Amino acid sequence: MKITSLIFIYLLFIPLIAESQYDGRELWFAQNKILKANVHLKPNFVNAIGEGTTFDLAKKELVSGLEGLFDCTINYQNEVQPGNIVIALKNSGFVDAAISNTEMTSLGEEGFIIKYIASKKLILLTGNTEVSVLYAVYHYLRLLQTSKINLSSLNIIEVPSYQKRVLNHWDNLDGSVERGYAGRSIWKWDDLPNVLSKRYISYAKANASIGINGTVLNNVNASPDILLPEYLLKVKAIASVLRPFGIQVYLSVNFSSPAILDGLATANPKDKHVVLWWKNKVEEIYQLIPDFGGFLVKANSEGQPGPMDFGCTHAEGANMLADILAPYEGVVMWRAFVYNANGNDRAKQAYEEFMPLDNKFRKNVLVQVKNGPIDFQPREPFSPLFGAMKGTSLMPELQITQEYLGFSSHLVYLGTLYKEFLWSDTYSNGRGSTVAQVSSNKNSKRISGIAGVANIGSDNNWCGHHFAQSNWYVFGRLAWNPSLNVRHIAKEWIRLTLTQDEHAVKEIASMMMKSREAVVNYMTPLGLHHLMGWDHHYGPEPWCVIPNARADWLPSYYHKADSLGIGFNRSSSGTNATEQYAEPLRELFDNEASCPLEYLLWFHHLSWNYELKNGNSLWEELCYHYQDGVNQVRSFRKIWKSLEANIATQQFIEVNEKLKIQEKEAIWWRDACLLYFQSFSKQALPYGVDNPIYKLEELKKQKFDLQHHN
Ligand code: BDP
8 A cells, every 4th residue: 555545544543532531642633623713614615626645635634624623524526616615736727717826926835825715705725836735724724723714804825934944853773862851763763664653644744734844864963874775765764654744854964974884985075985975875865765855964063073074174065965965956954063172162163163164055055053152051142153154044953852941841832932042133134134034035045944953752742741742833833934923823732732711721821931931040040051960951060070071061161150250251351252243232242231131141250249230239130030930830830730620631630740840840950059159159048039948968969860851
């Protein structure tokens, strides 16, 4: 049986489980309930004008989606009649008559239209390609469940902002997941290519429903084995399941693969044998997977091999691969996560290494840059490369997995973090040159992309914490359109996943919207960063000293607390990292009086008694933030408890248990950081801050059990 037939059968018979048994496996398809305001929108029939595997999938998804929502049978009809929903591809006479050519052209390859055609009294879902129609179907089904549709004014035109909307799996071939907190990898390498897990289909559907169109299957710390013929057959099998959903497969590659796999004397990108090796490998891949997306490369970073080992630049390494991939329309996503132990400020290094290479990368290279200059901290200013590298496609890399944000134990909605980053004004081209604007380059001919490091694993609920699913969801929605309102996205997710009760939706959304700030408060407020234990990145270890460890892996490198004060002086009197930002940001950050409070200790080392605009001393302000974080988590617990009646039992209990852990650990963070910093500030905790329940010496002795948290 063909894979596509398997997909259809599977989609039609997804078992509907009783509400009380929801365990999160159904993701945002769990509620499957129409919004009351939309019940009158039940169509008479569905017309489908077009053909192709993905178009057929769109058809079936529409009909089964409508049947589930309206709890009835919906039939196809050949004749287009009032009261129907029509899905149609361009160039069908029907679309030509209803939508102008210009409008259709403006949609590009993935955009779509959902429109009420008043003259015919029907709803049309259309786009230029099969996958655009599939996106329209998912969008319409989502609308029916999440917002009141006003039929007469229904005229939605959606065009994605980024072309490549990609998940990065840090999954290893042995089934483990680097920085994964939701069980083992979903890719069952040992069973592939013969056995195709049903999860692959659910995964594909979930991604397509939020507009994700690419996935990198393996860890950036890449095993060369992924390019062995037997692994490529496994990759081909996964690609064939994802293809109908419009999802391209990419691979992370190890730059030394030619030497490691086939014993070449070198992996020098200028060596003709090396180039030939890659040419042959790429040809082999495209013979198996004609729509293969390309390579993701972590080179000369944290010990990984790269072109600099041979005296070549990042651009020379990336371009060698890009030239080979270009005839197949493949791309190279080349990571800019670089820093070496000897630099004077880790936050400056990616800029220093990559800025001189601006304009030197081929058109099909995207330089993939983490949102902040250090490493996925609870809060960082945006990386100064955004806006600065004007002649290069920069691909923002966000982390969906919560490496530094409490793994899958803490409830943290990352929509607000993503939005803060995407909406940061780089001022690179005057006011309004936001990160989203400069990286999506909607109006330029360059390729654009955005990547999210996945938080997906084989746990029943996919992401470890039920609420962590919302981060996968919001990543996809913002990758499609970074100007969406993240509270609105949170509400969508809640209605699709947890409950449709209006009061509950509002309360949960407000908790989600505060959750990231809470974690910043109890972990790393006021611009502090990297206070986590060096080997696990989970709990607080601001005191951590490891003999012979790299200084820039230890917290004291970042907080620099001493008897005089705290913070990293990155201003012009310090490492001058502020210089990497465009004016007026440079000056704003450089001057401690104008530096935003949330980045104060990122850019400045200030005395414990430094007086802030609100009249508090720095020490007091720090203490209040840690206490606020704890209080916020306490309030989340109250909110969640009050909503028990609205949430399925298992989901309620599991989240409740995790919130208990989060409260305990917020206190742990507060006590650890305040007691440790107090040993320098020598000041009492101000009124309003709870007495610590732990002792510093006890906390220092505590051995963190990483195993327990995986
Ligand atoms: C750090 C992670 C490490 C990754 C690295 C990367 O701790 O596991 O390999 O980033 O992004 O955040 O390459």
